[in-house]
Amino acid sequence: MRTIFWEDCIKMIDQTLLPETFKILEIRSVDELIEAIKRLAIRGAPALEAAGGYGVVLATREKKFEDFEEFKDYVKERANQLANARPTAVNLGVGVERVLKKVFEASSIEEARKKALEEAEKIAEEDIIRNKLMGGFGAKLIEDGDSILTICNTGSLATVEWGTALGVIKSAKLEGKNVRVFACETRPLNQGSRLTTWELLRDGIDVILITDSMAGIVMQKEMVDKVIVGADRIVRDGFFNKIGTYTLAVLAKEHGIPFFVAAPLTTFDWEKKMEDVVIEERSADELKYCHVKCRSCIIAPENVKVYNPAFDPTPFKYVTALITEKGVIFPPYEREVPKILKLRK
């Protein structure tokens, strides 16, 4: 299932409407794309990388220009706005930068438009390929009969096509291993209950939905063999992922359950530490109403204070291994990660 692609405009699945409605959005301007990213119609670090790339393509095409310098100034400004649509994941900016670079290497508007689209398509293709590679490496860690707990959505819907953490699970299934997935609902926006369960049911993989707060009991009752999660950003001393991931990591450690992070090398930001990263805080409304599209359903008093960070940092001491498209990385990460990062183009 392809989540995002180019067909004279950006076409992508509107993830806010799932599981009820499967609808392909047509995005024709950078403003529309920023709005779609902010309301999480598209989300997931690798999918955002592709969106960032295609977004710069939109920037090259949404307005008529005669002057190449004016054109480049415009595209750069729009690219900047796009890159800042969400602050925590590094990938959106990576996609934007790659395509913007091609625009600036070109010598005419026409060439820039052509090169931009080629680069954006390349980003999307690369994501598909590296997810499959990651899946292959990760699948070796999965045993037949494993029950795997995960959070958020890290499947097709979070990437261009295959998935990161869910990609590993799908690859294990393809290899003939029987797996069962515990999907944490992933409050407050329910990407687990709305997207992951939908996707796994579609793929014929056994899935059981639980609340985030049930992760403890299922581990205590030895119903979970492994935890696999994605990552929005991996830094020198830990990684950032969907809020609740850190809690799962602490629980996994307490129960002696292996805890894996599956993410492409573009997710690594090895110059930074956890303390350097700004954690996006989202609207209080996400905890006051059932979910974004249904404000009529009130679940908290209007005037209550809310703390709503979208991600949390998990120090590396909780991480058994990192699964990437260049192989599985075991500790010590300080020594092992740079070796793999050198393989990055």
Added chain:
Amino acid sequence: MRTIFWEDCIKMIDQTLLPETFKILEIRSVDELIEAIKRLAIRGAPALEAAGGYGVVLATREKKFEDFEEFKDYVKERANQLANARPTAVNLGVGVERVLKKVFEASSIEEARKKALEEAEKIAEEDIIRNKLMGGFGAKLIEDGDSILTICNTGSLATVEWGTALGVIKSAKLEGKNVRVFACETRPLNQGSRLTTWELLRDGIDVILITDSMAGIVMQKEMVDKVIVGADRIVRDGFFNKIGTYTLAVLAKEHGIPFFVAAPLTTFDWEKKMEDVVIEERSADELKYCHVKCRSCIIAPENVKVYNPAFDPTPFKYVTALITEKGVIFPPYEREVPKILKLRK
């Protein structure tokens, strides 16, 4: 705020309508009461104890009888049905048993009805008094400026009037200590976001709403000084409370944060161990729809499998102290709890 009382019938706050609507239900039959308990219009172990008591009063009055033996058979049968409305908390059955005993000690229908009501009122009064005592003992553990994390609702709405874990927080506040509460929303039925925040705002206590999955990050960031929770049943090797409590206990241990359980002595079931207790599994619908009253708002595929235990067991090794109406109990519980239980008349 009195949550449940007798006025020719049982009157109680319909907790499923909060925080939007404050409505007093009038319950005139055991069937209505069982239905109200099952749909959680009233919940919380101590409130259920009072409900159990008043429910037997209803059983003595909902039908005309000539024969005392027939009357007693009828009341006993109804009492049995009532006691089984929810399986995990011990308190509902305790309330039922206490009033039923008075019915069987009586020598006429009229006397039984009178004695039943007296005993039910006594149960309610005792709950108010012991909550205040518990609050006083517990408040000594709270320091000025403490941030306290809690789950579910353990305040007025969970008891007859004052509260257990929230009662401790209220008592600390009454003693002039400034406290701040992190209320976990408590999926899937959001007792934290719907009830605890509503009650604390009403009482003028500083409260911040978080998702259950944010308990990790607020502890990691040292925003939490103590965890206080209630209990539905305390057995020889641990205690049962709202699903998610065990996760909080593991997190508190990992971060060196004291973890307290506030519960009346009626909650103790010292003959049993954790493995002896049946954990209530509730409807999958609770995770598929926004919340019970709003089935139109779909948050998971119709056909997804769900695991939905309402409670989880937490072994005593995670518990810093037990707060009761007879004092605070520190480990070793095996030795210390029986000393306190002897004070139970």
